[in-house]
Amino acid sequence: MTEPRQVACVEIGGIPIALATSDQPFLDLLRRRYDGFLSSSRPEFELEFDLISAGSASADDVRVRRNTDADQWILERGDFRARWDPRTGRGRVRQNANPYSLDSVLRILHSLILAERGGFLLHAASAICEGRAYLFSGVSGAGKTTMTRLAPPNITLLTDEISYLRPSPGGYAAFGTPFSGELAKAGENCTAPVAALFFLEQGPENKIDELPPAEAVRRLMRNILFFAEDHNLAEKLLATACDFVARVPIRRLTFYPDTRVWDLVRNFDRNFKRKFEPDFDRNFVGNLKEVPEHA
């Protein structure tokens, strides 16, 4: 007898997606994995999962392309194959029951949705301090996880691996994600206006340097998660990256790994706001949960 279909709604970045399965252990797994991001909101999209025994995961062989006949997206990797129709908002995923495949499918789906809406996923750690979000990006080993480990106790971790960014009335907003890196700890499900993006390098002393706009776009593009082989989305993404660079301070942060680097980060935002953004906070309207009291 076929098991009844059950649904968990997972809301990341303010976008609720229904995940449907008739496999109880898989439902339990995704509820545990996305605990803190489960939502009672009405889903905007739906993915139905068929569990199979598939090949192993590999980050290198992911393909995301449009099926031109049906105007559907095809998402493929060794461990999953998915179809998603952006017109109906519904999709079907065939994957094995491991959480890494699940994370990958969700990340790709969010990257497609965000690209249409002027946002993006960034290979960066992010955290909220005093109501403002700071992003820390860089090559593997540059210090993303180190920055989150060095953070003072009053910060709220949004992610140590994949930052979620959407345009907002005052600039851009960062959202927490359940996608974790070395810390193996999901971020908090909250949002804040982005204060700055820092590209990390480790060095003998703490300092912040300007980056020319073209260099900022180049670094940003290198770290955006974008999988689609699609001209229109590529154009939108490049326009978004240029807009982000125009609206968000982007700097190179050279740091010595101790807690004093966070003083530099906070002071940078205070000085920047005083100089350039007297009305920023008044104009910003958050669109998810309030930042927790302690943040």
Add this chain to the structure above:
Amino acid sequence: MPENCIYIARSSAIAARALAGEMMVMNSADSTFFTLNEVASAIFQAADGRTPLRDIVRDRVCGQFDVDPEQAQADAEQFITELSSHGILLVSNQPLSSQTSRETPR
């Protein structure tokens, strides 16, 4: 290929935007990303598939920048060889269809 027969056109599979004097170019087929300096941007923007490379170098490079014409032509040919290998530019010894070159990047 004789240099006076070279025509270049921007591929339809790219996204491009100008920023602070440089051109950002993304190949949407494989998400590779390039930034072009001022001189390269001038050639890239003039790559309409109809204007010979020789004329582009004369008008857009030698006419705008303080460079030796022979060196500029050699550099331009090297530049287009590299970008064509990444699918950014199409190169031919005949004029190329206007369908390959989209509107001039902003």
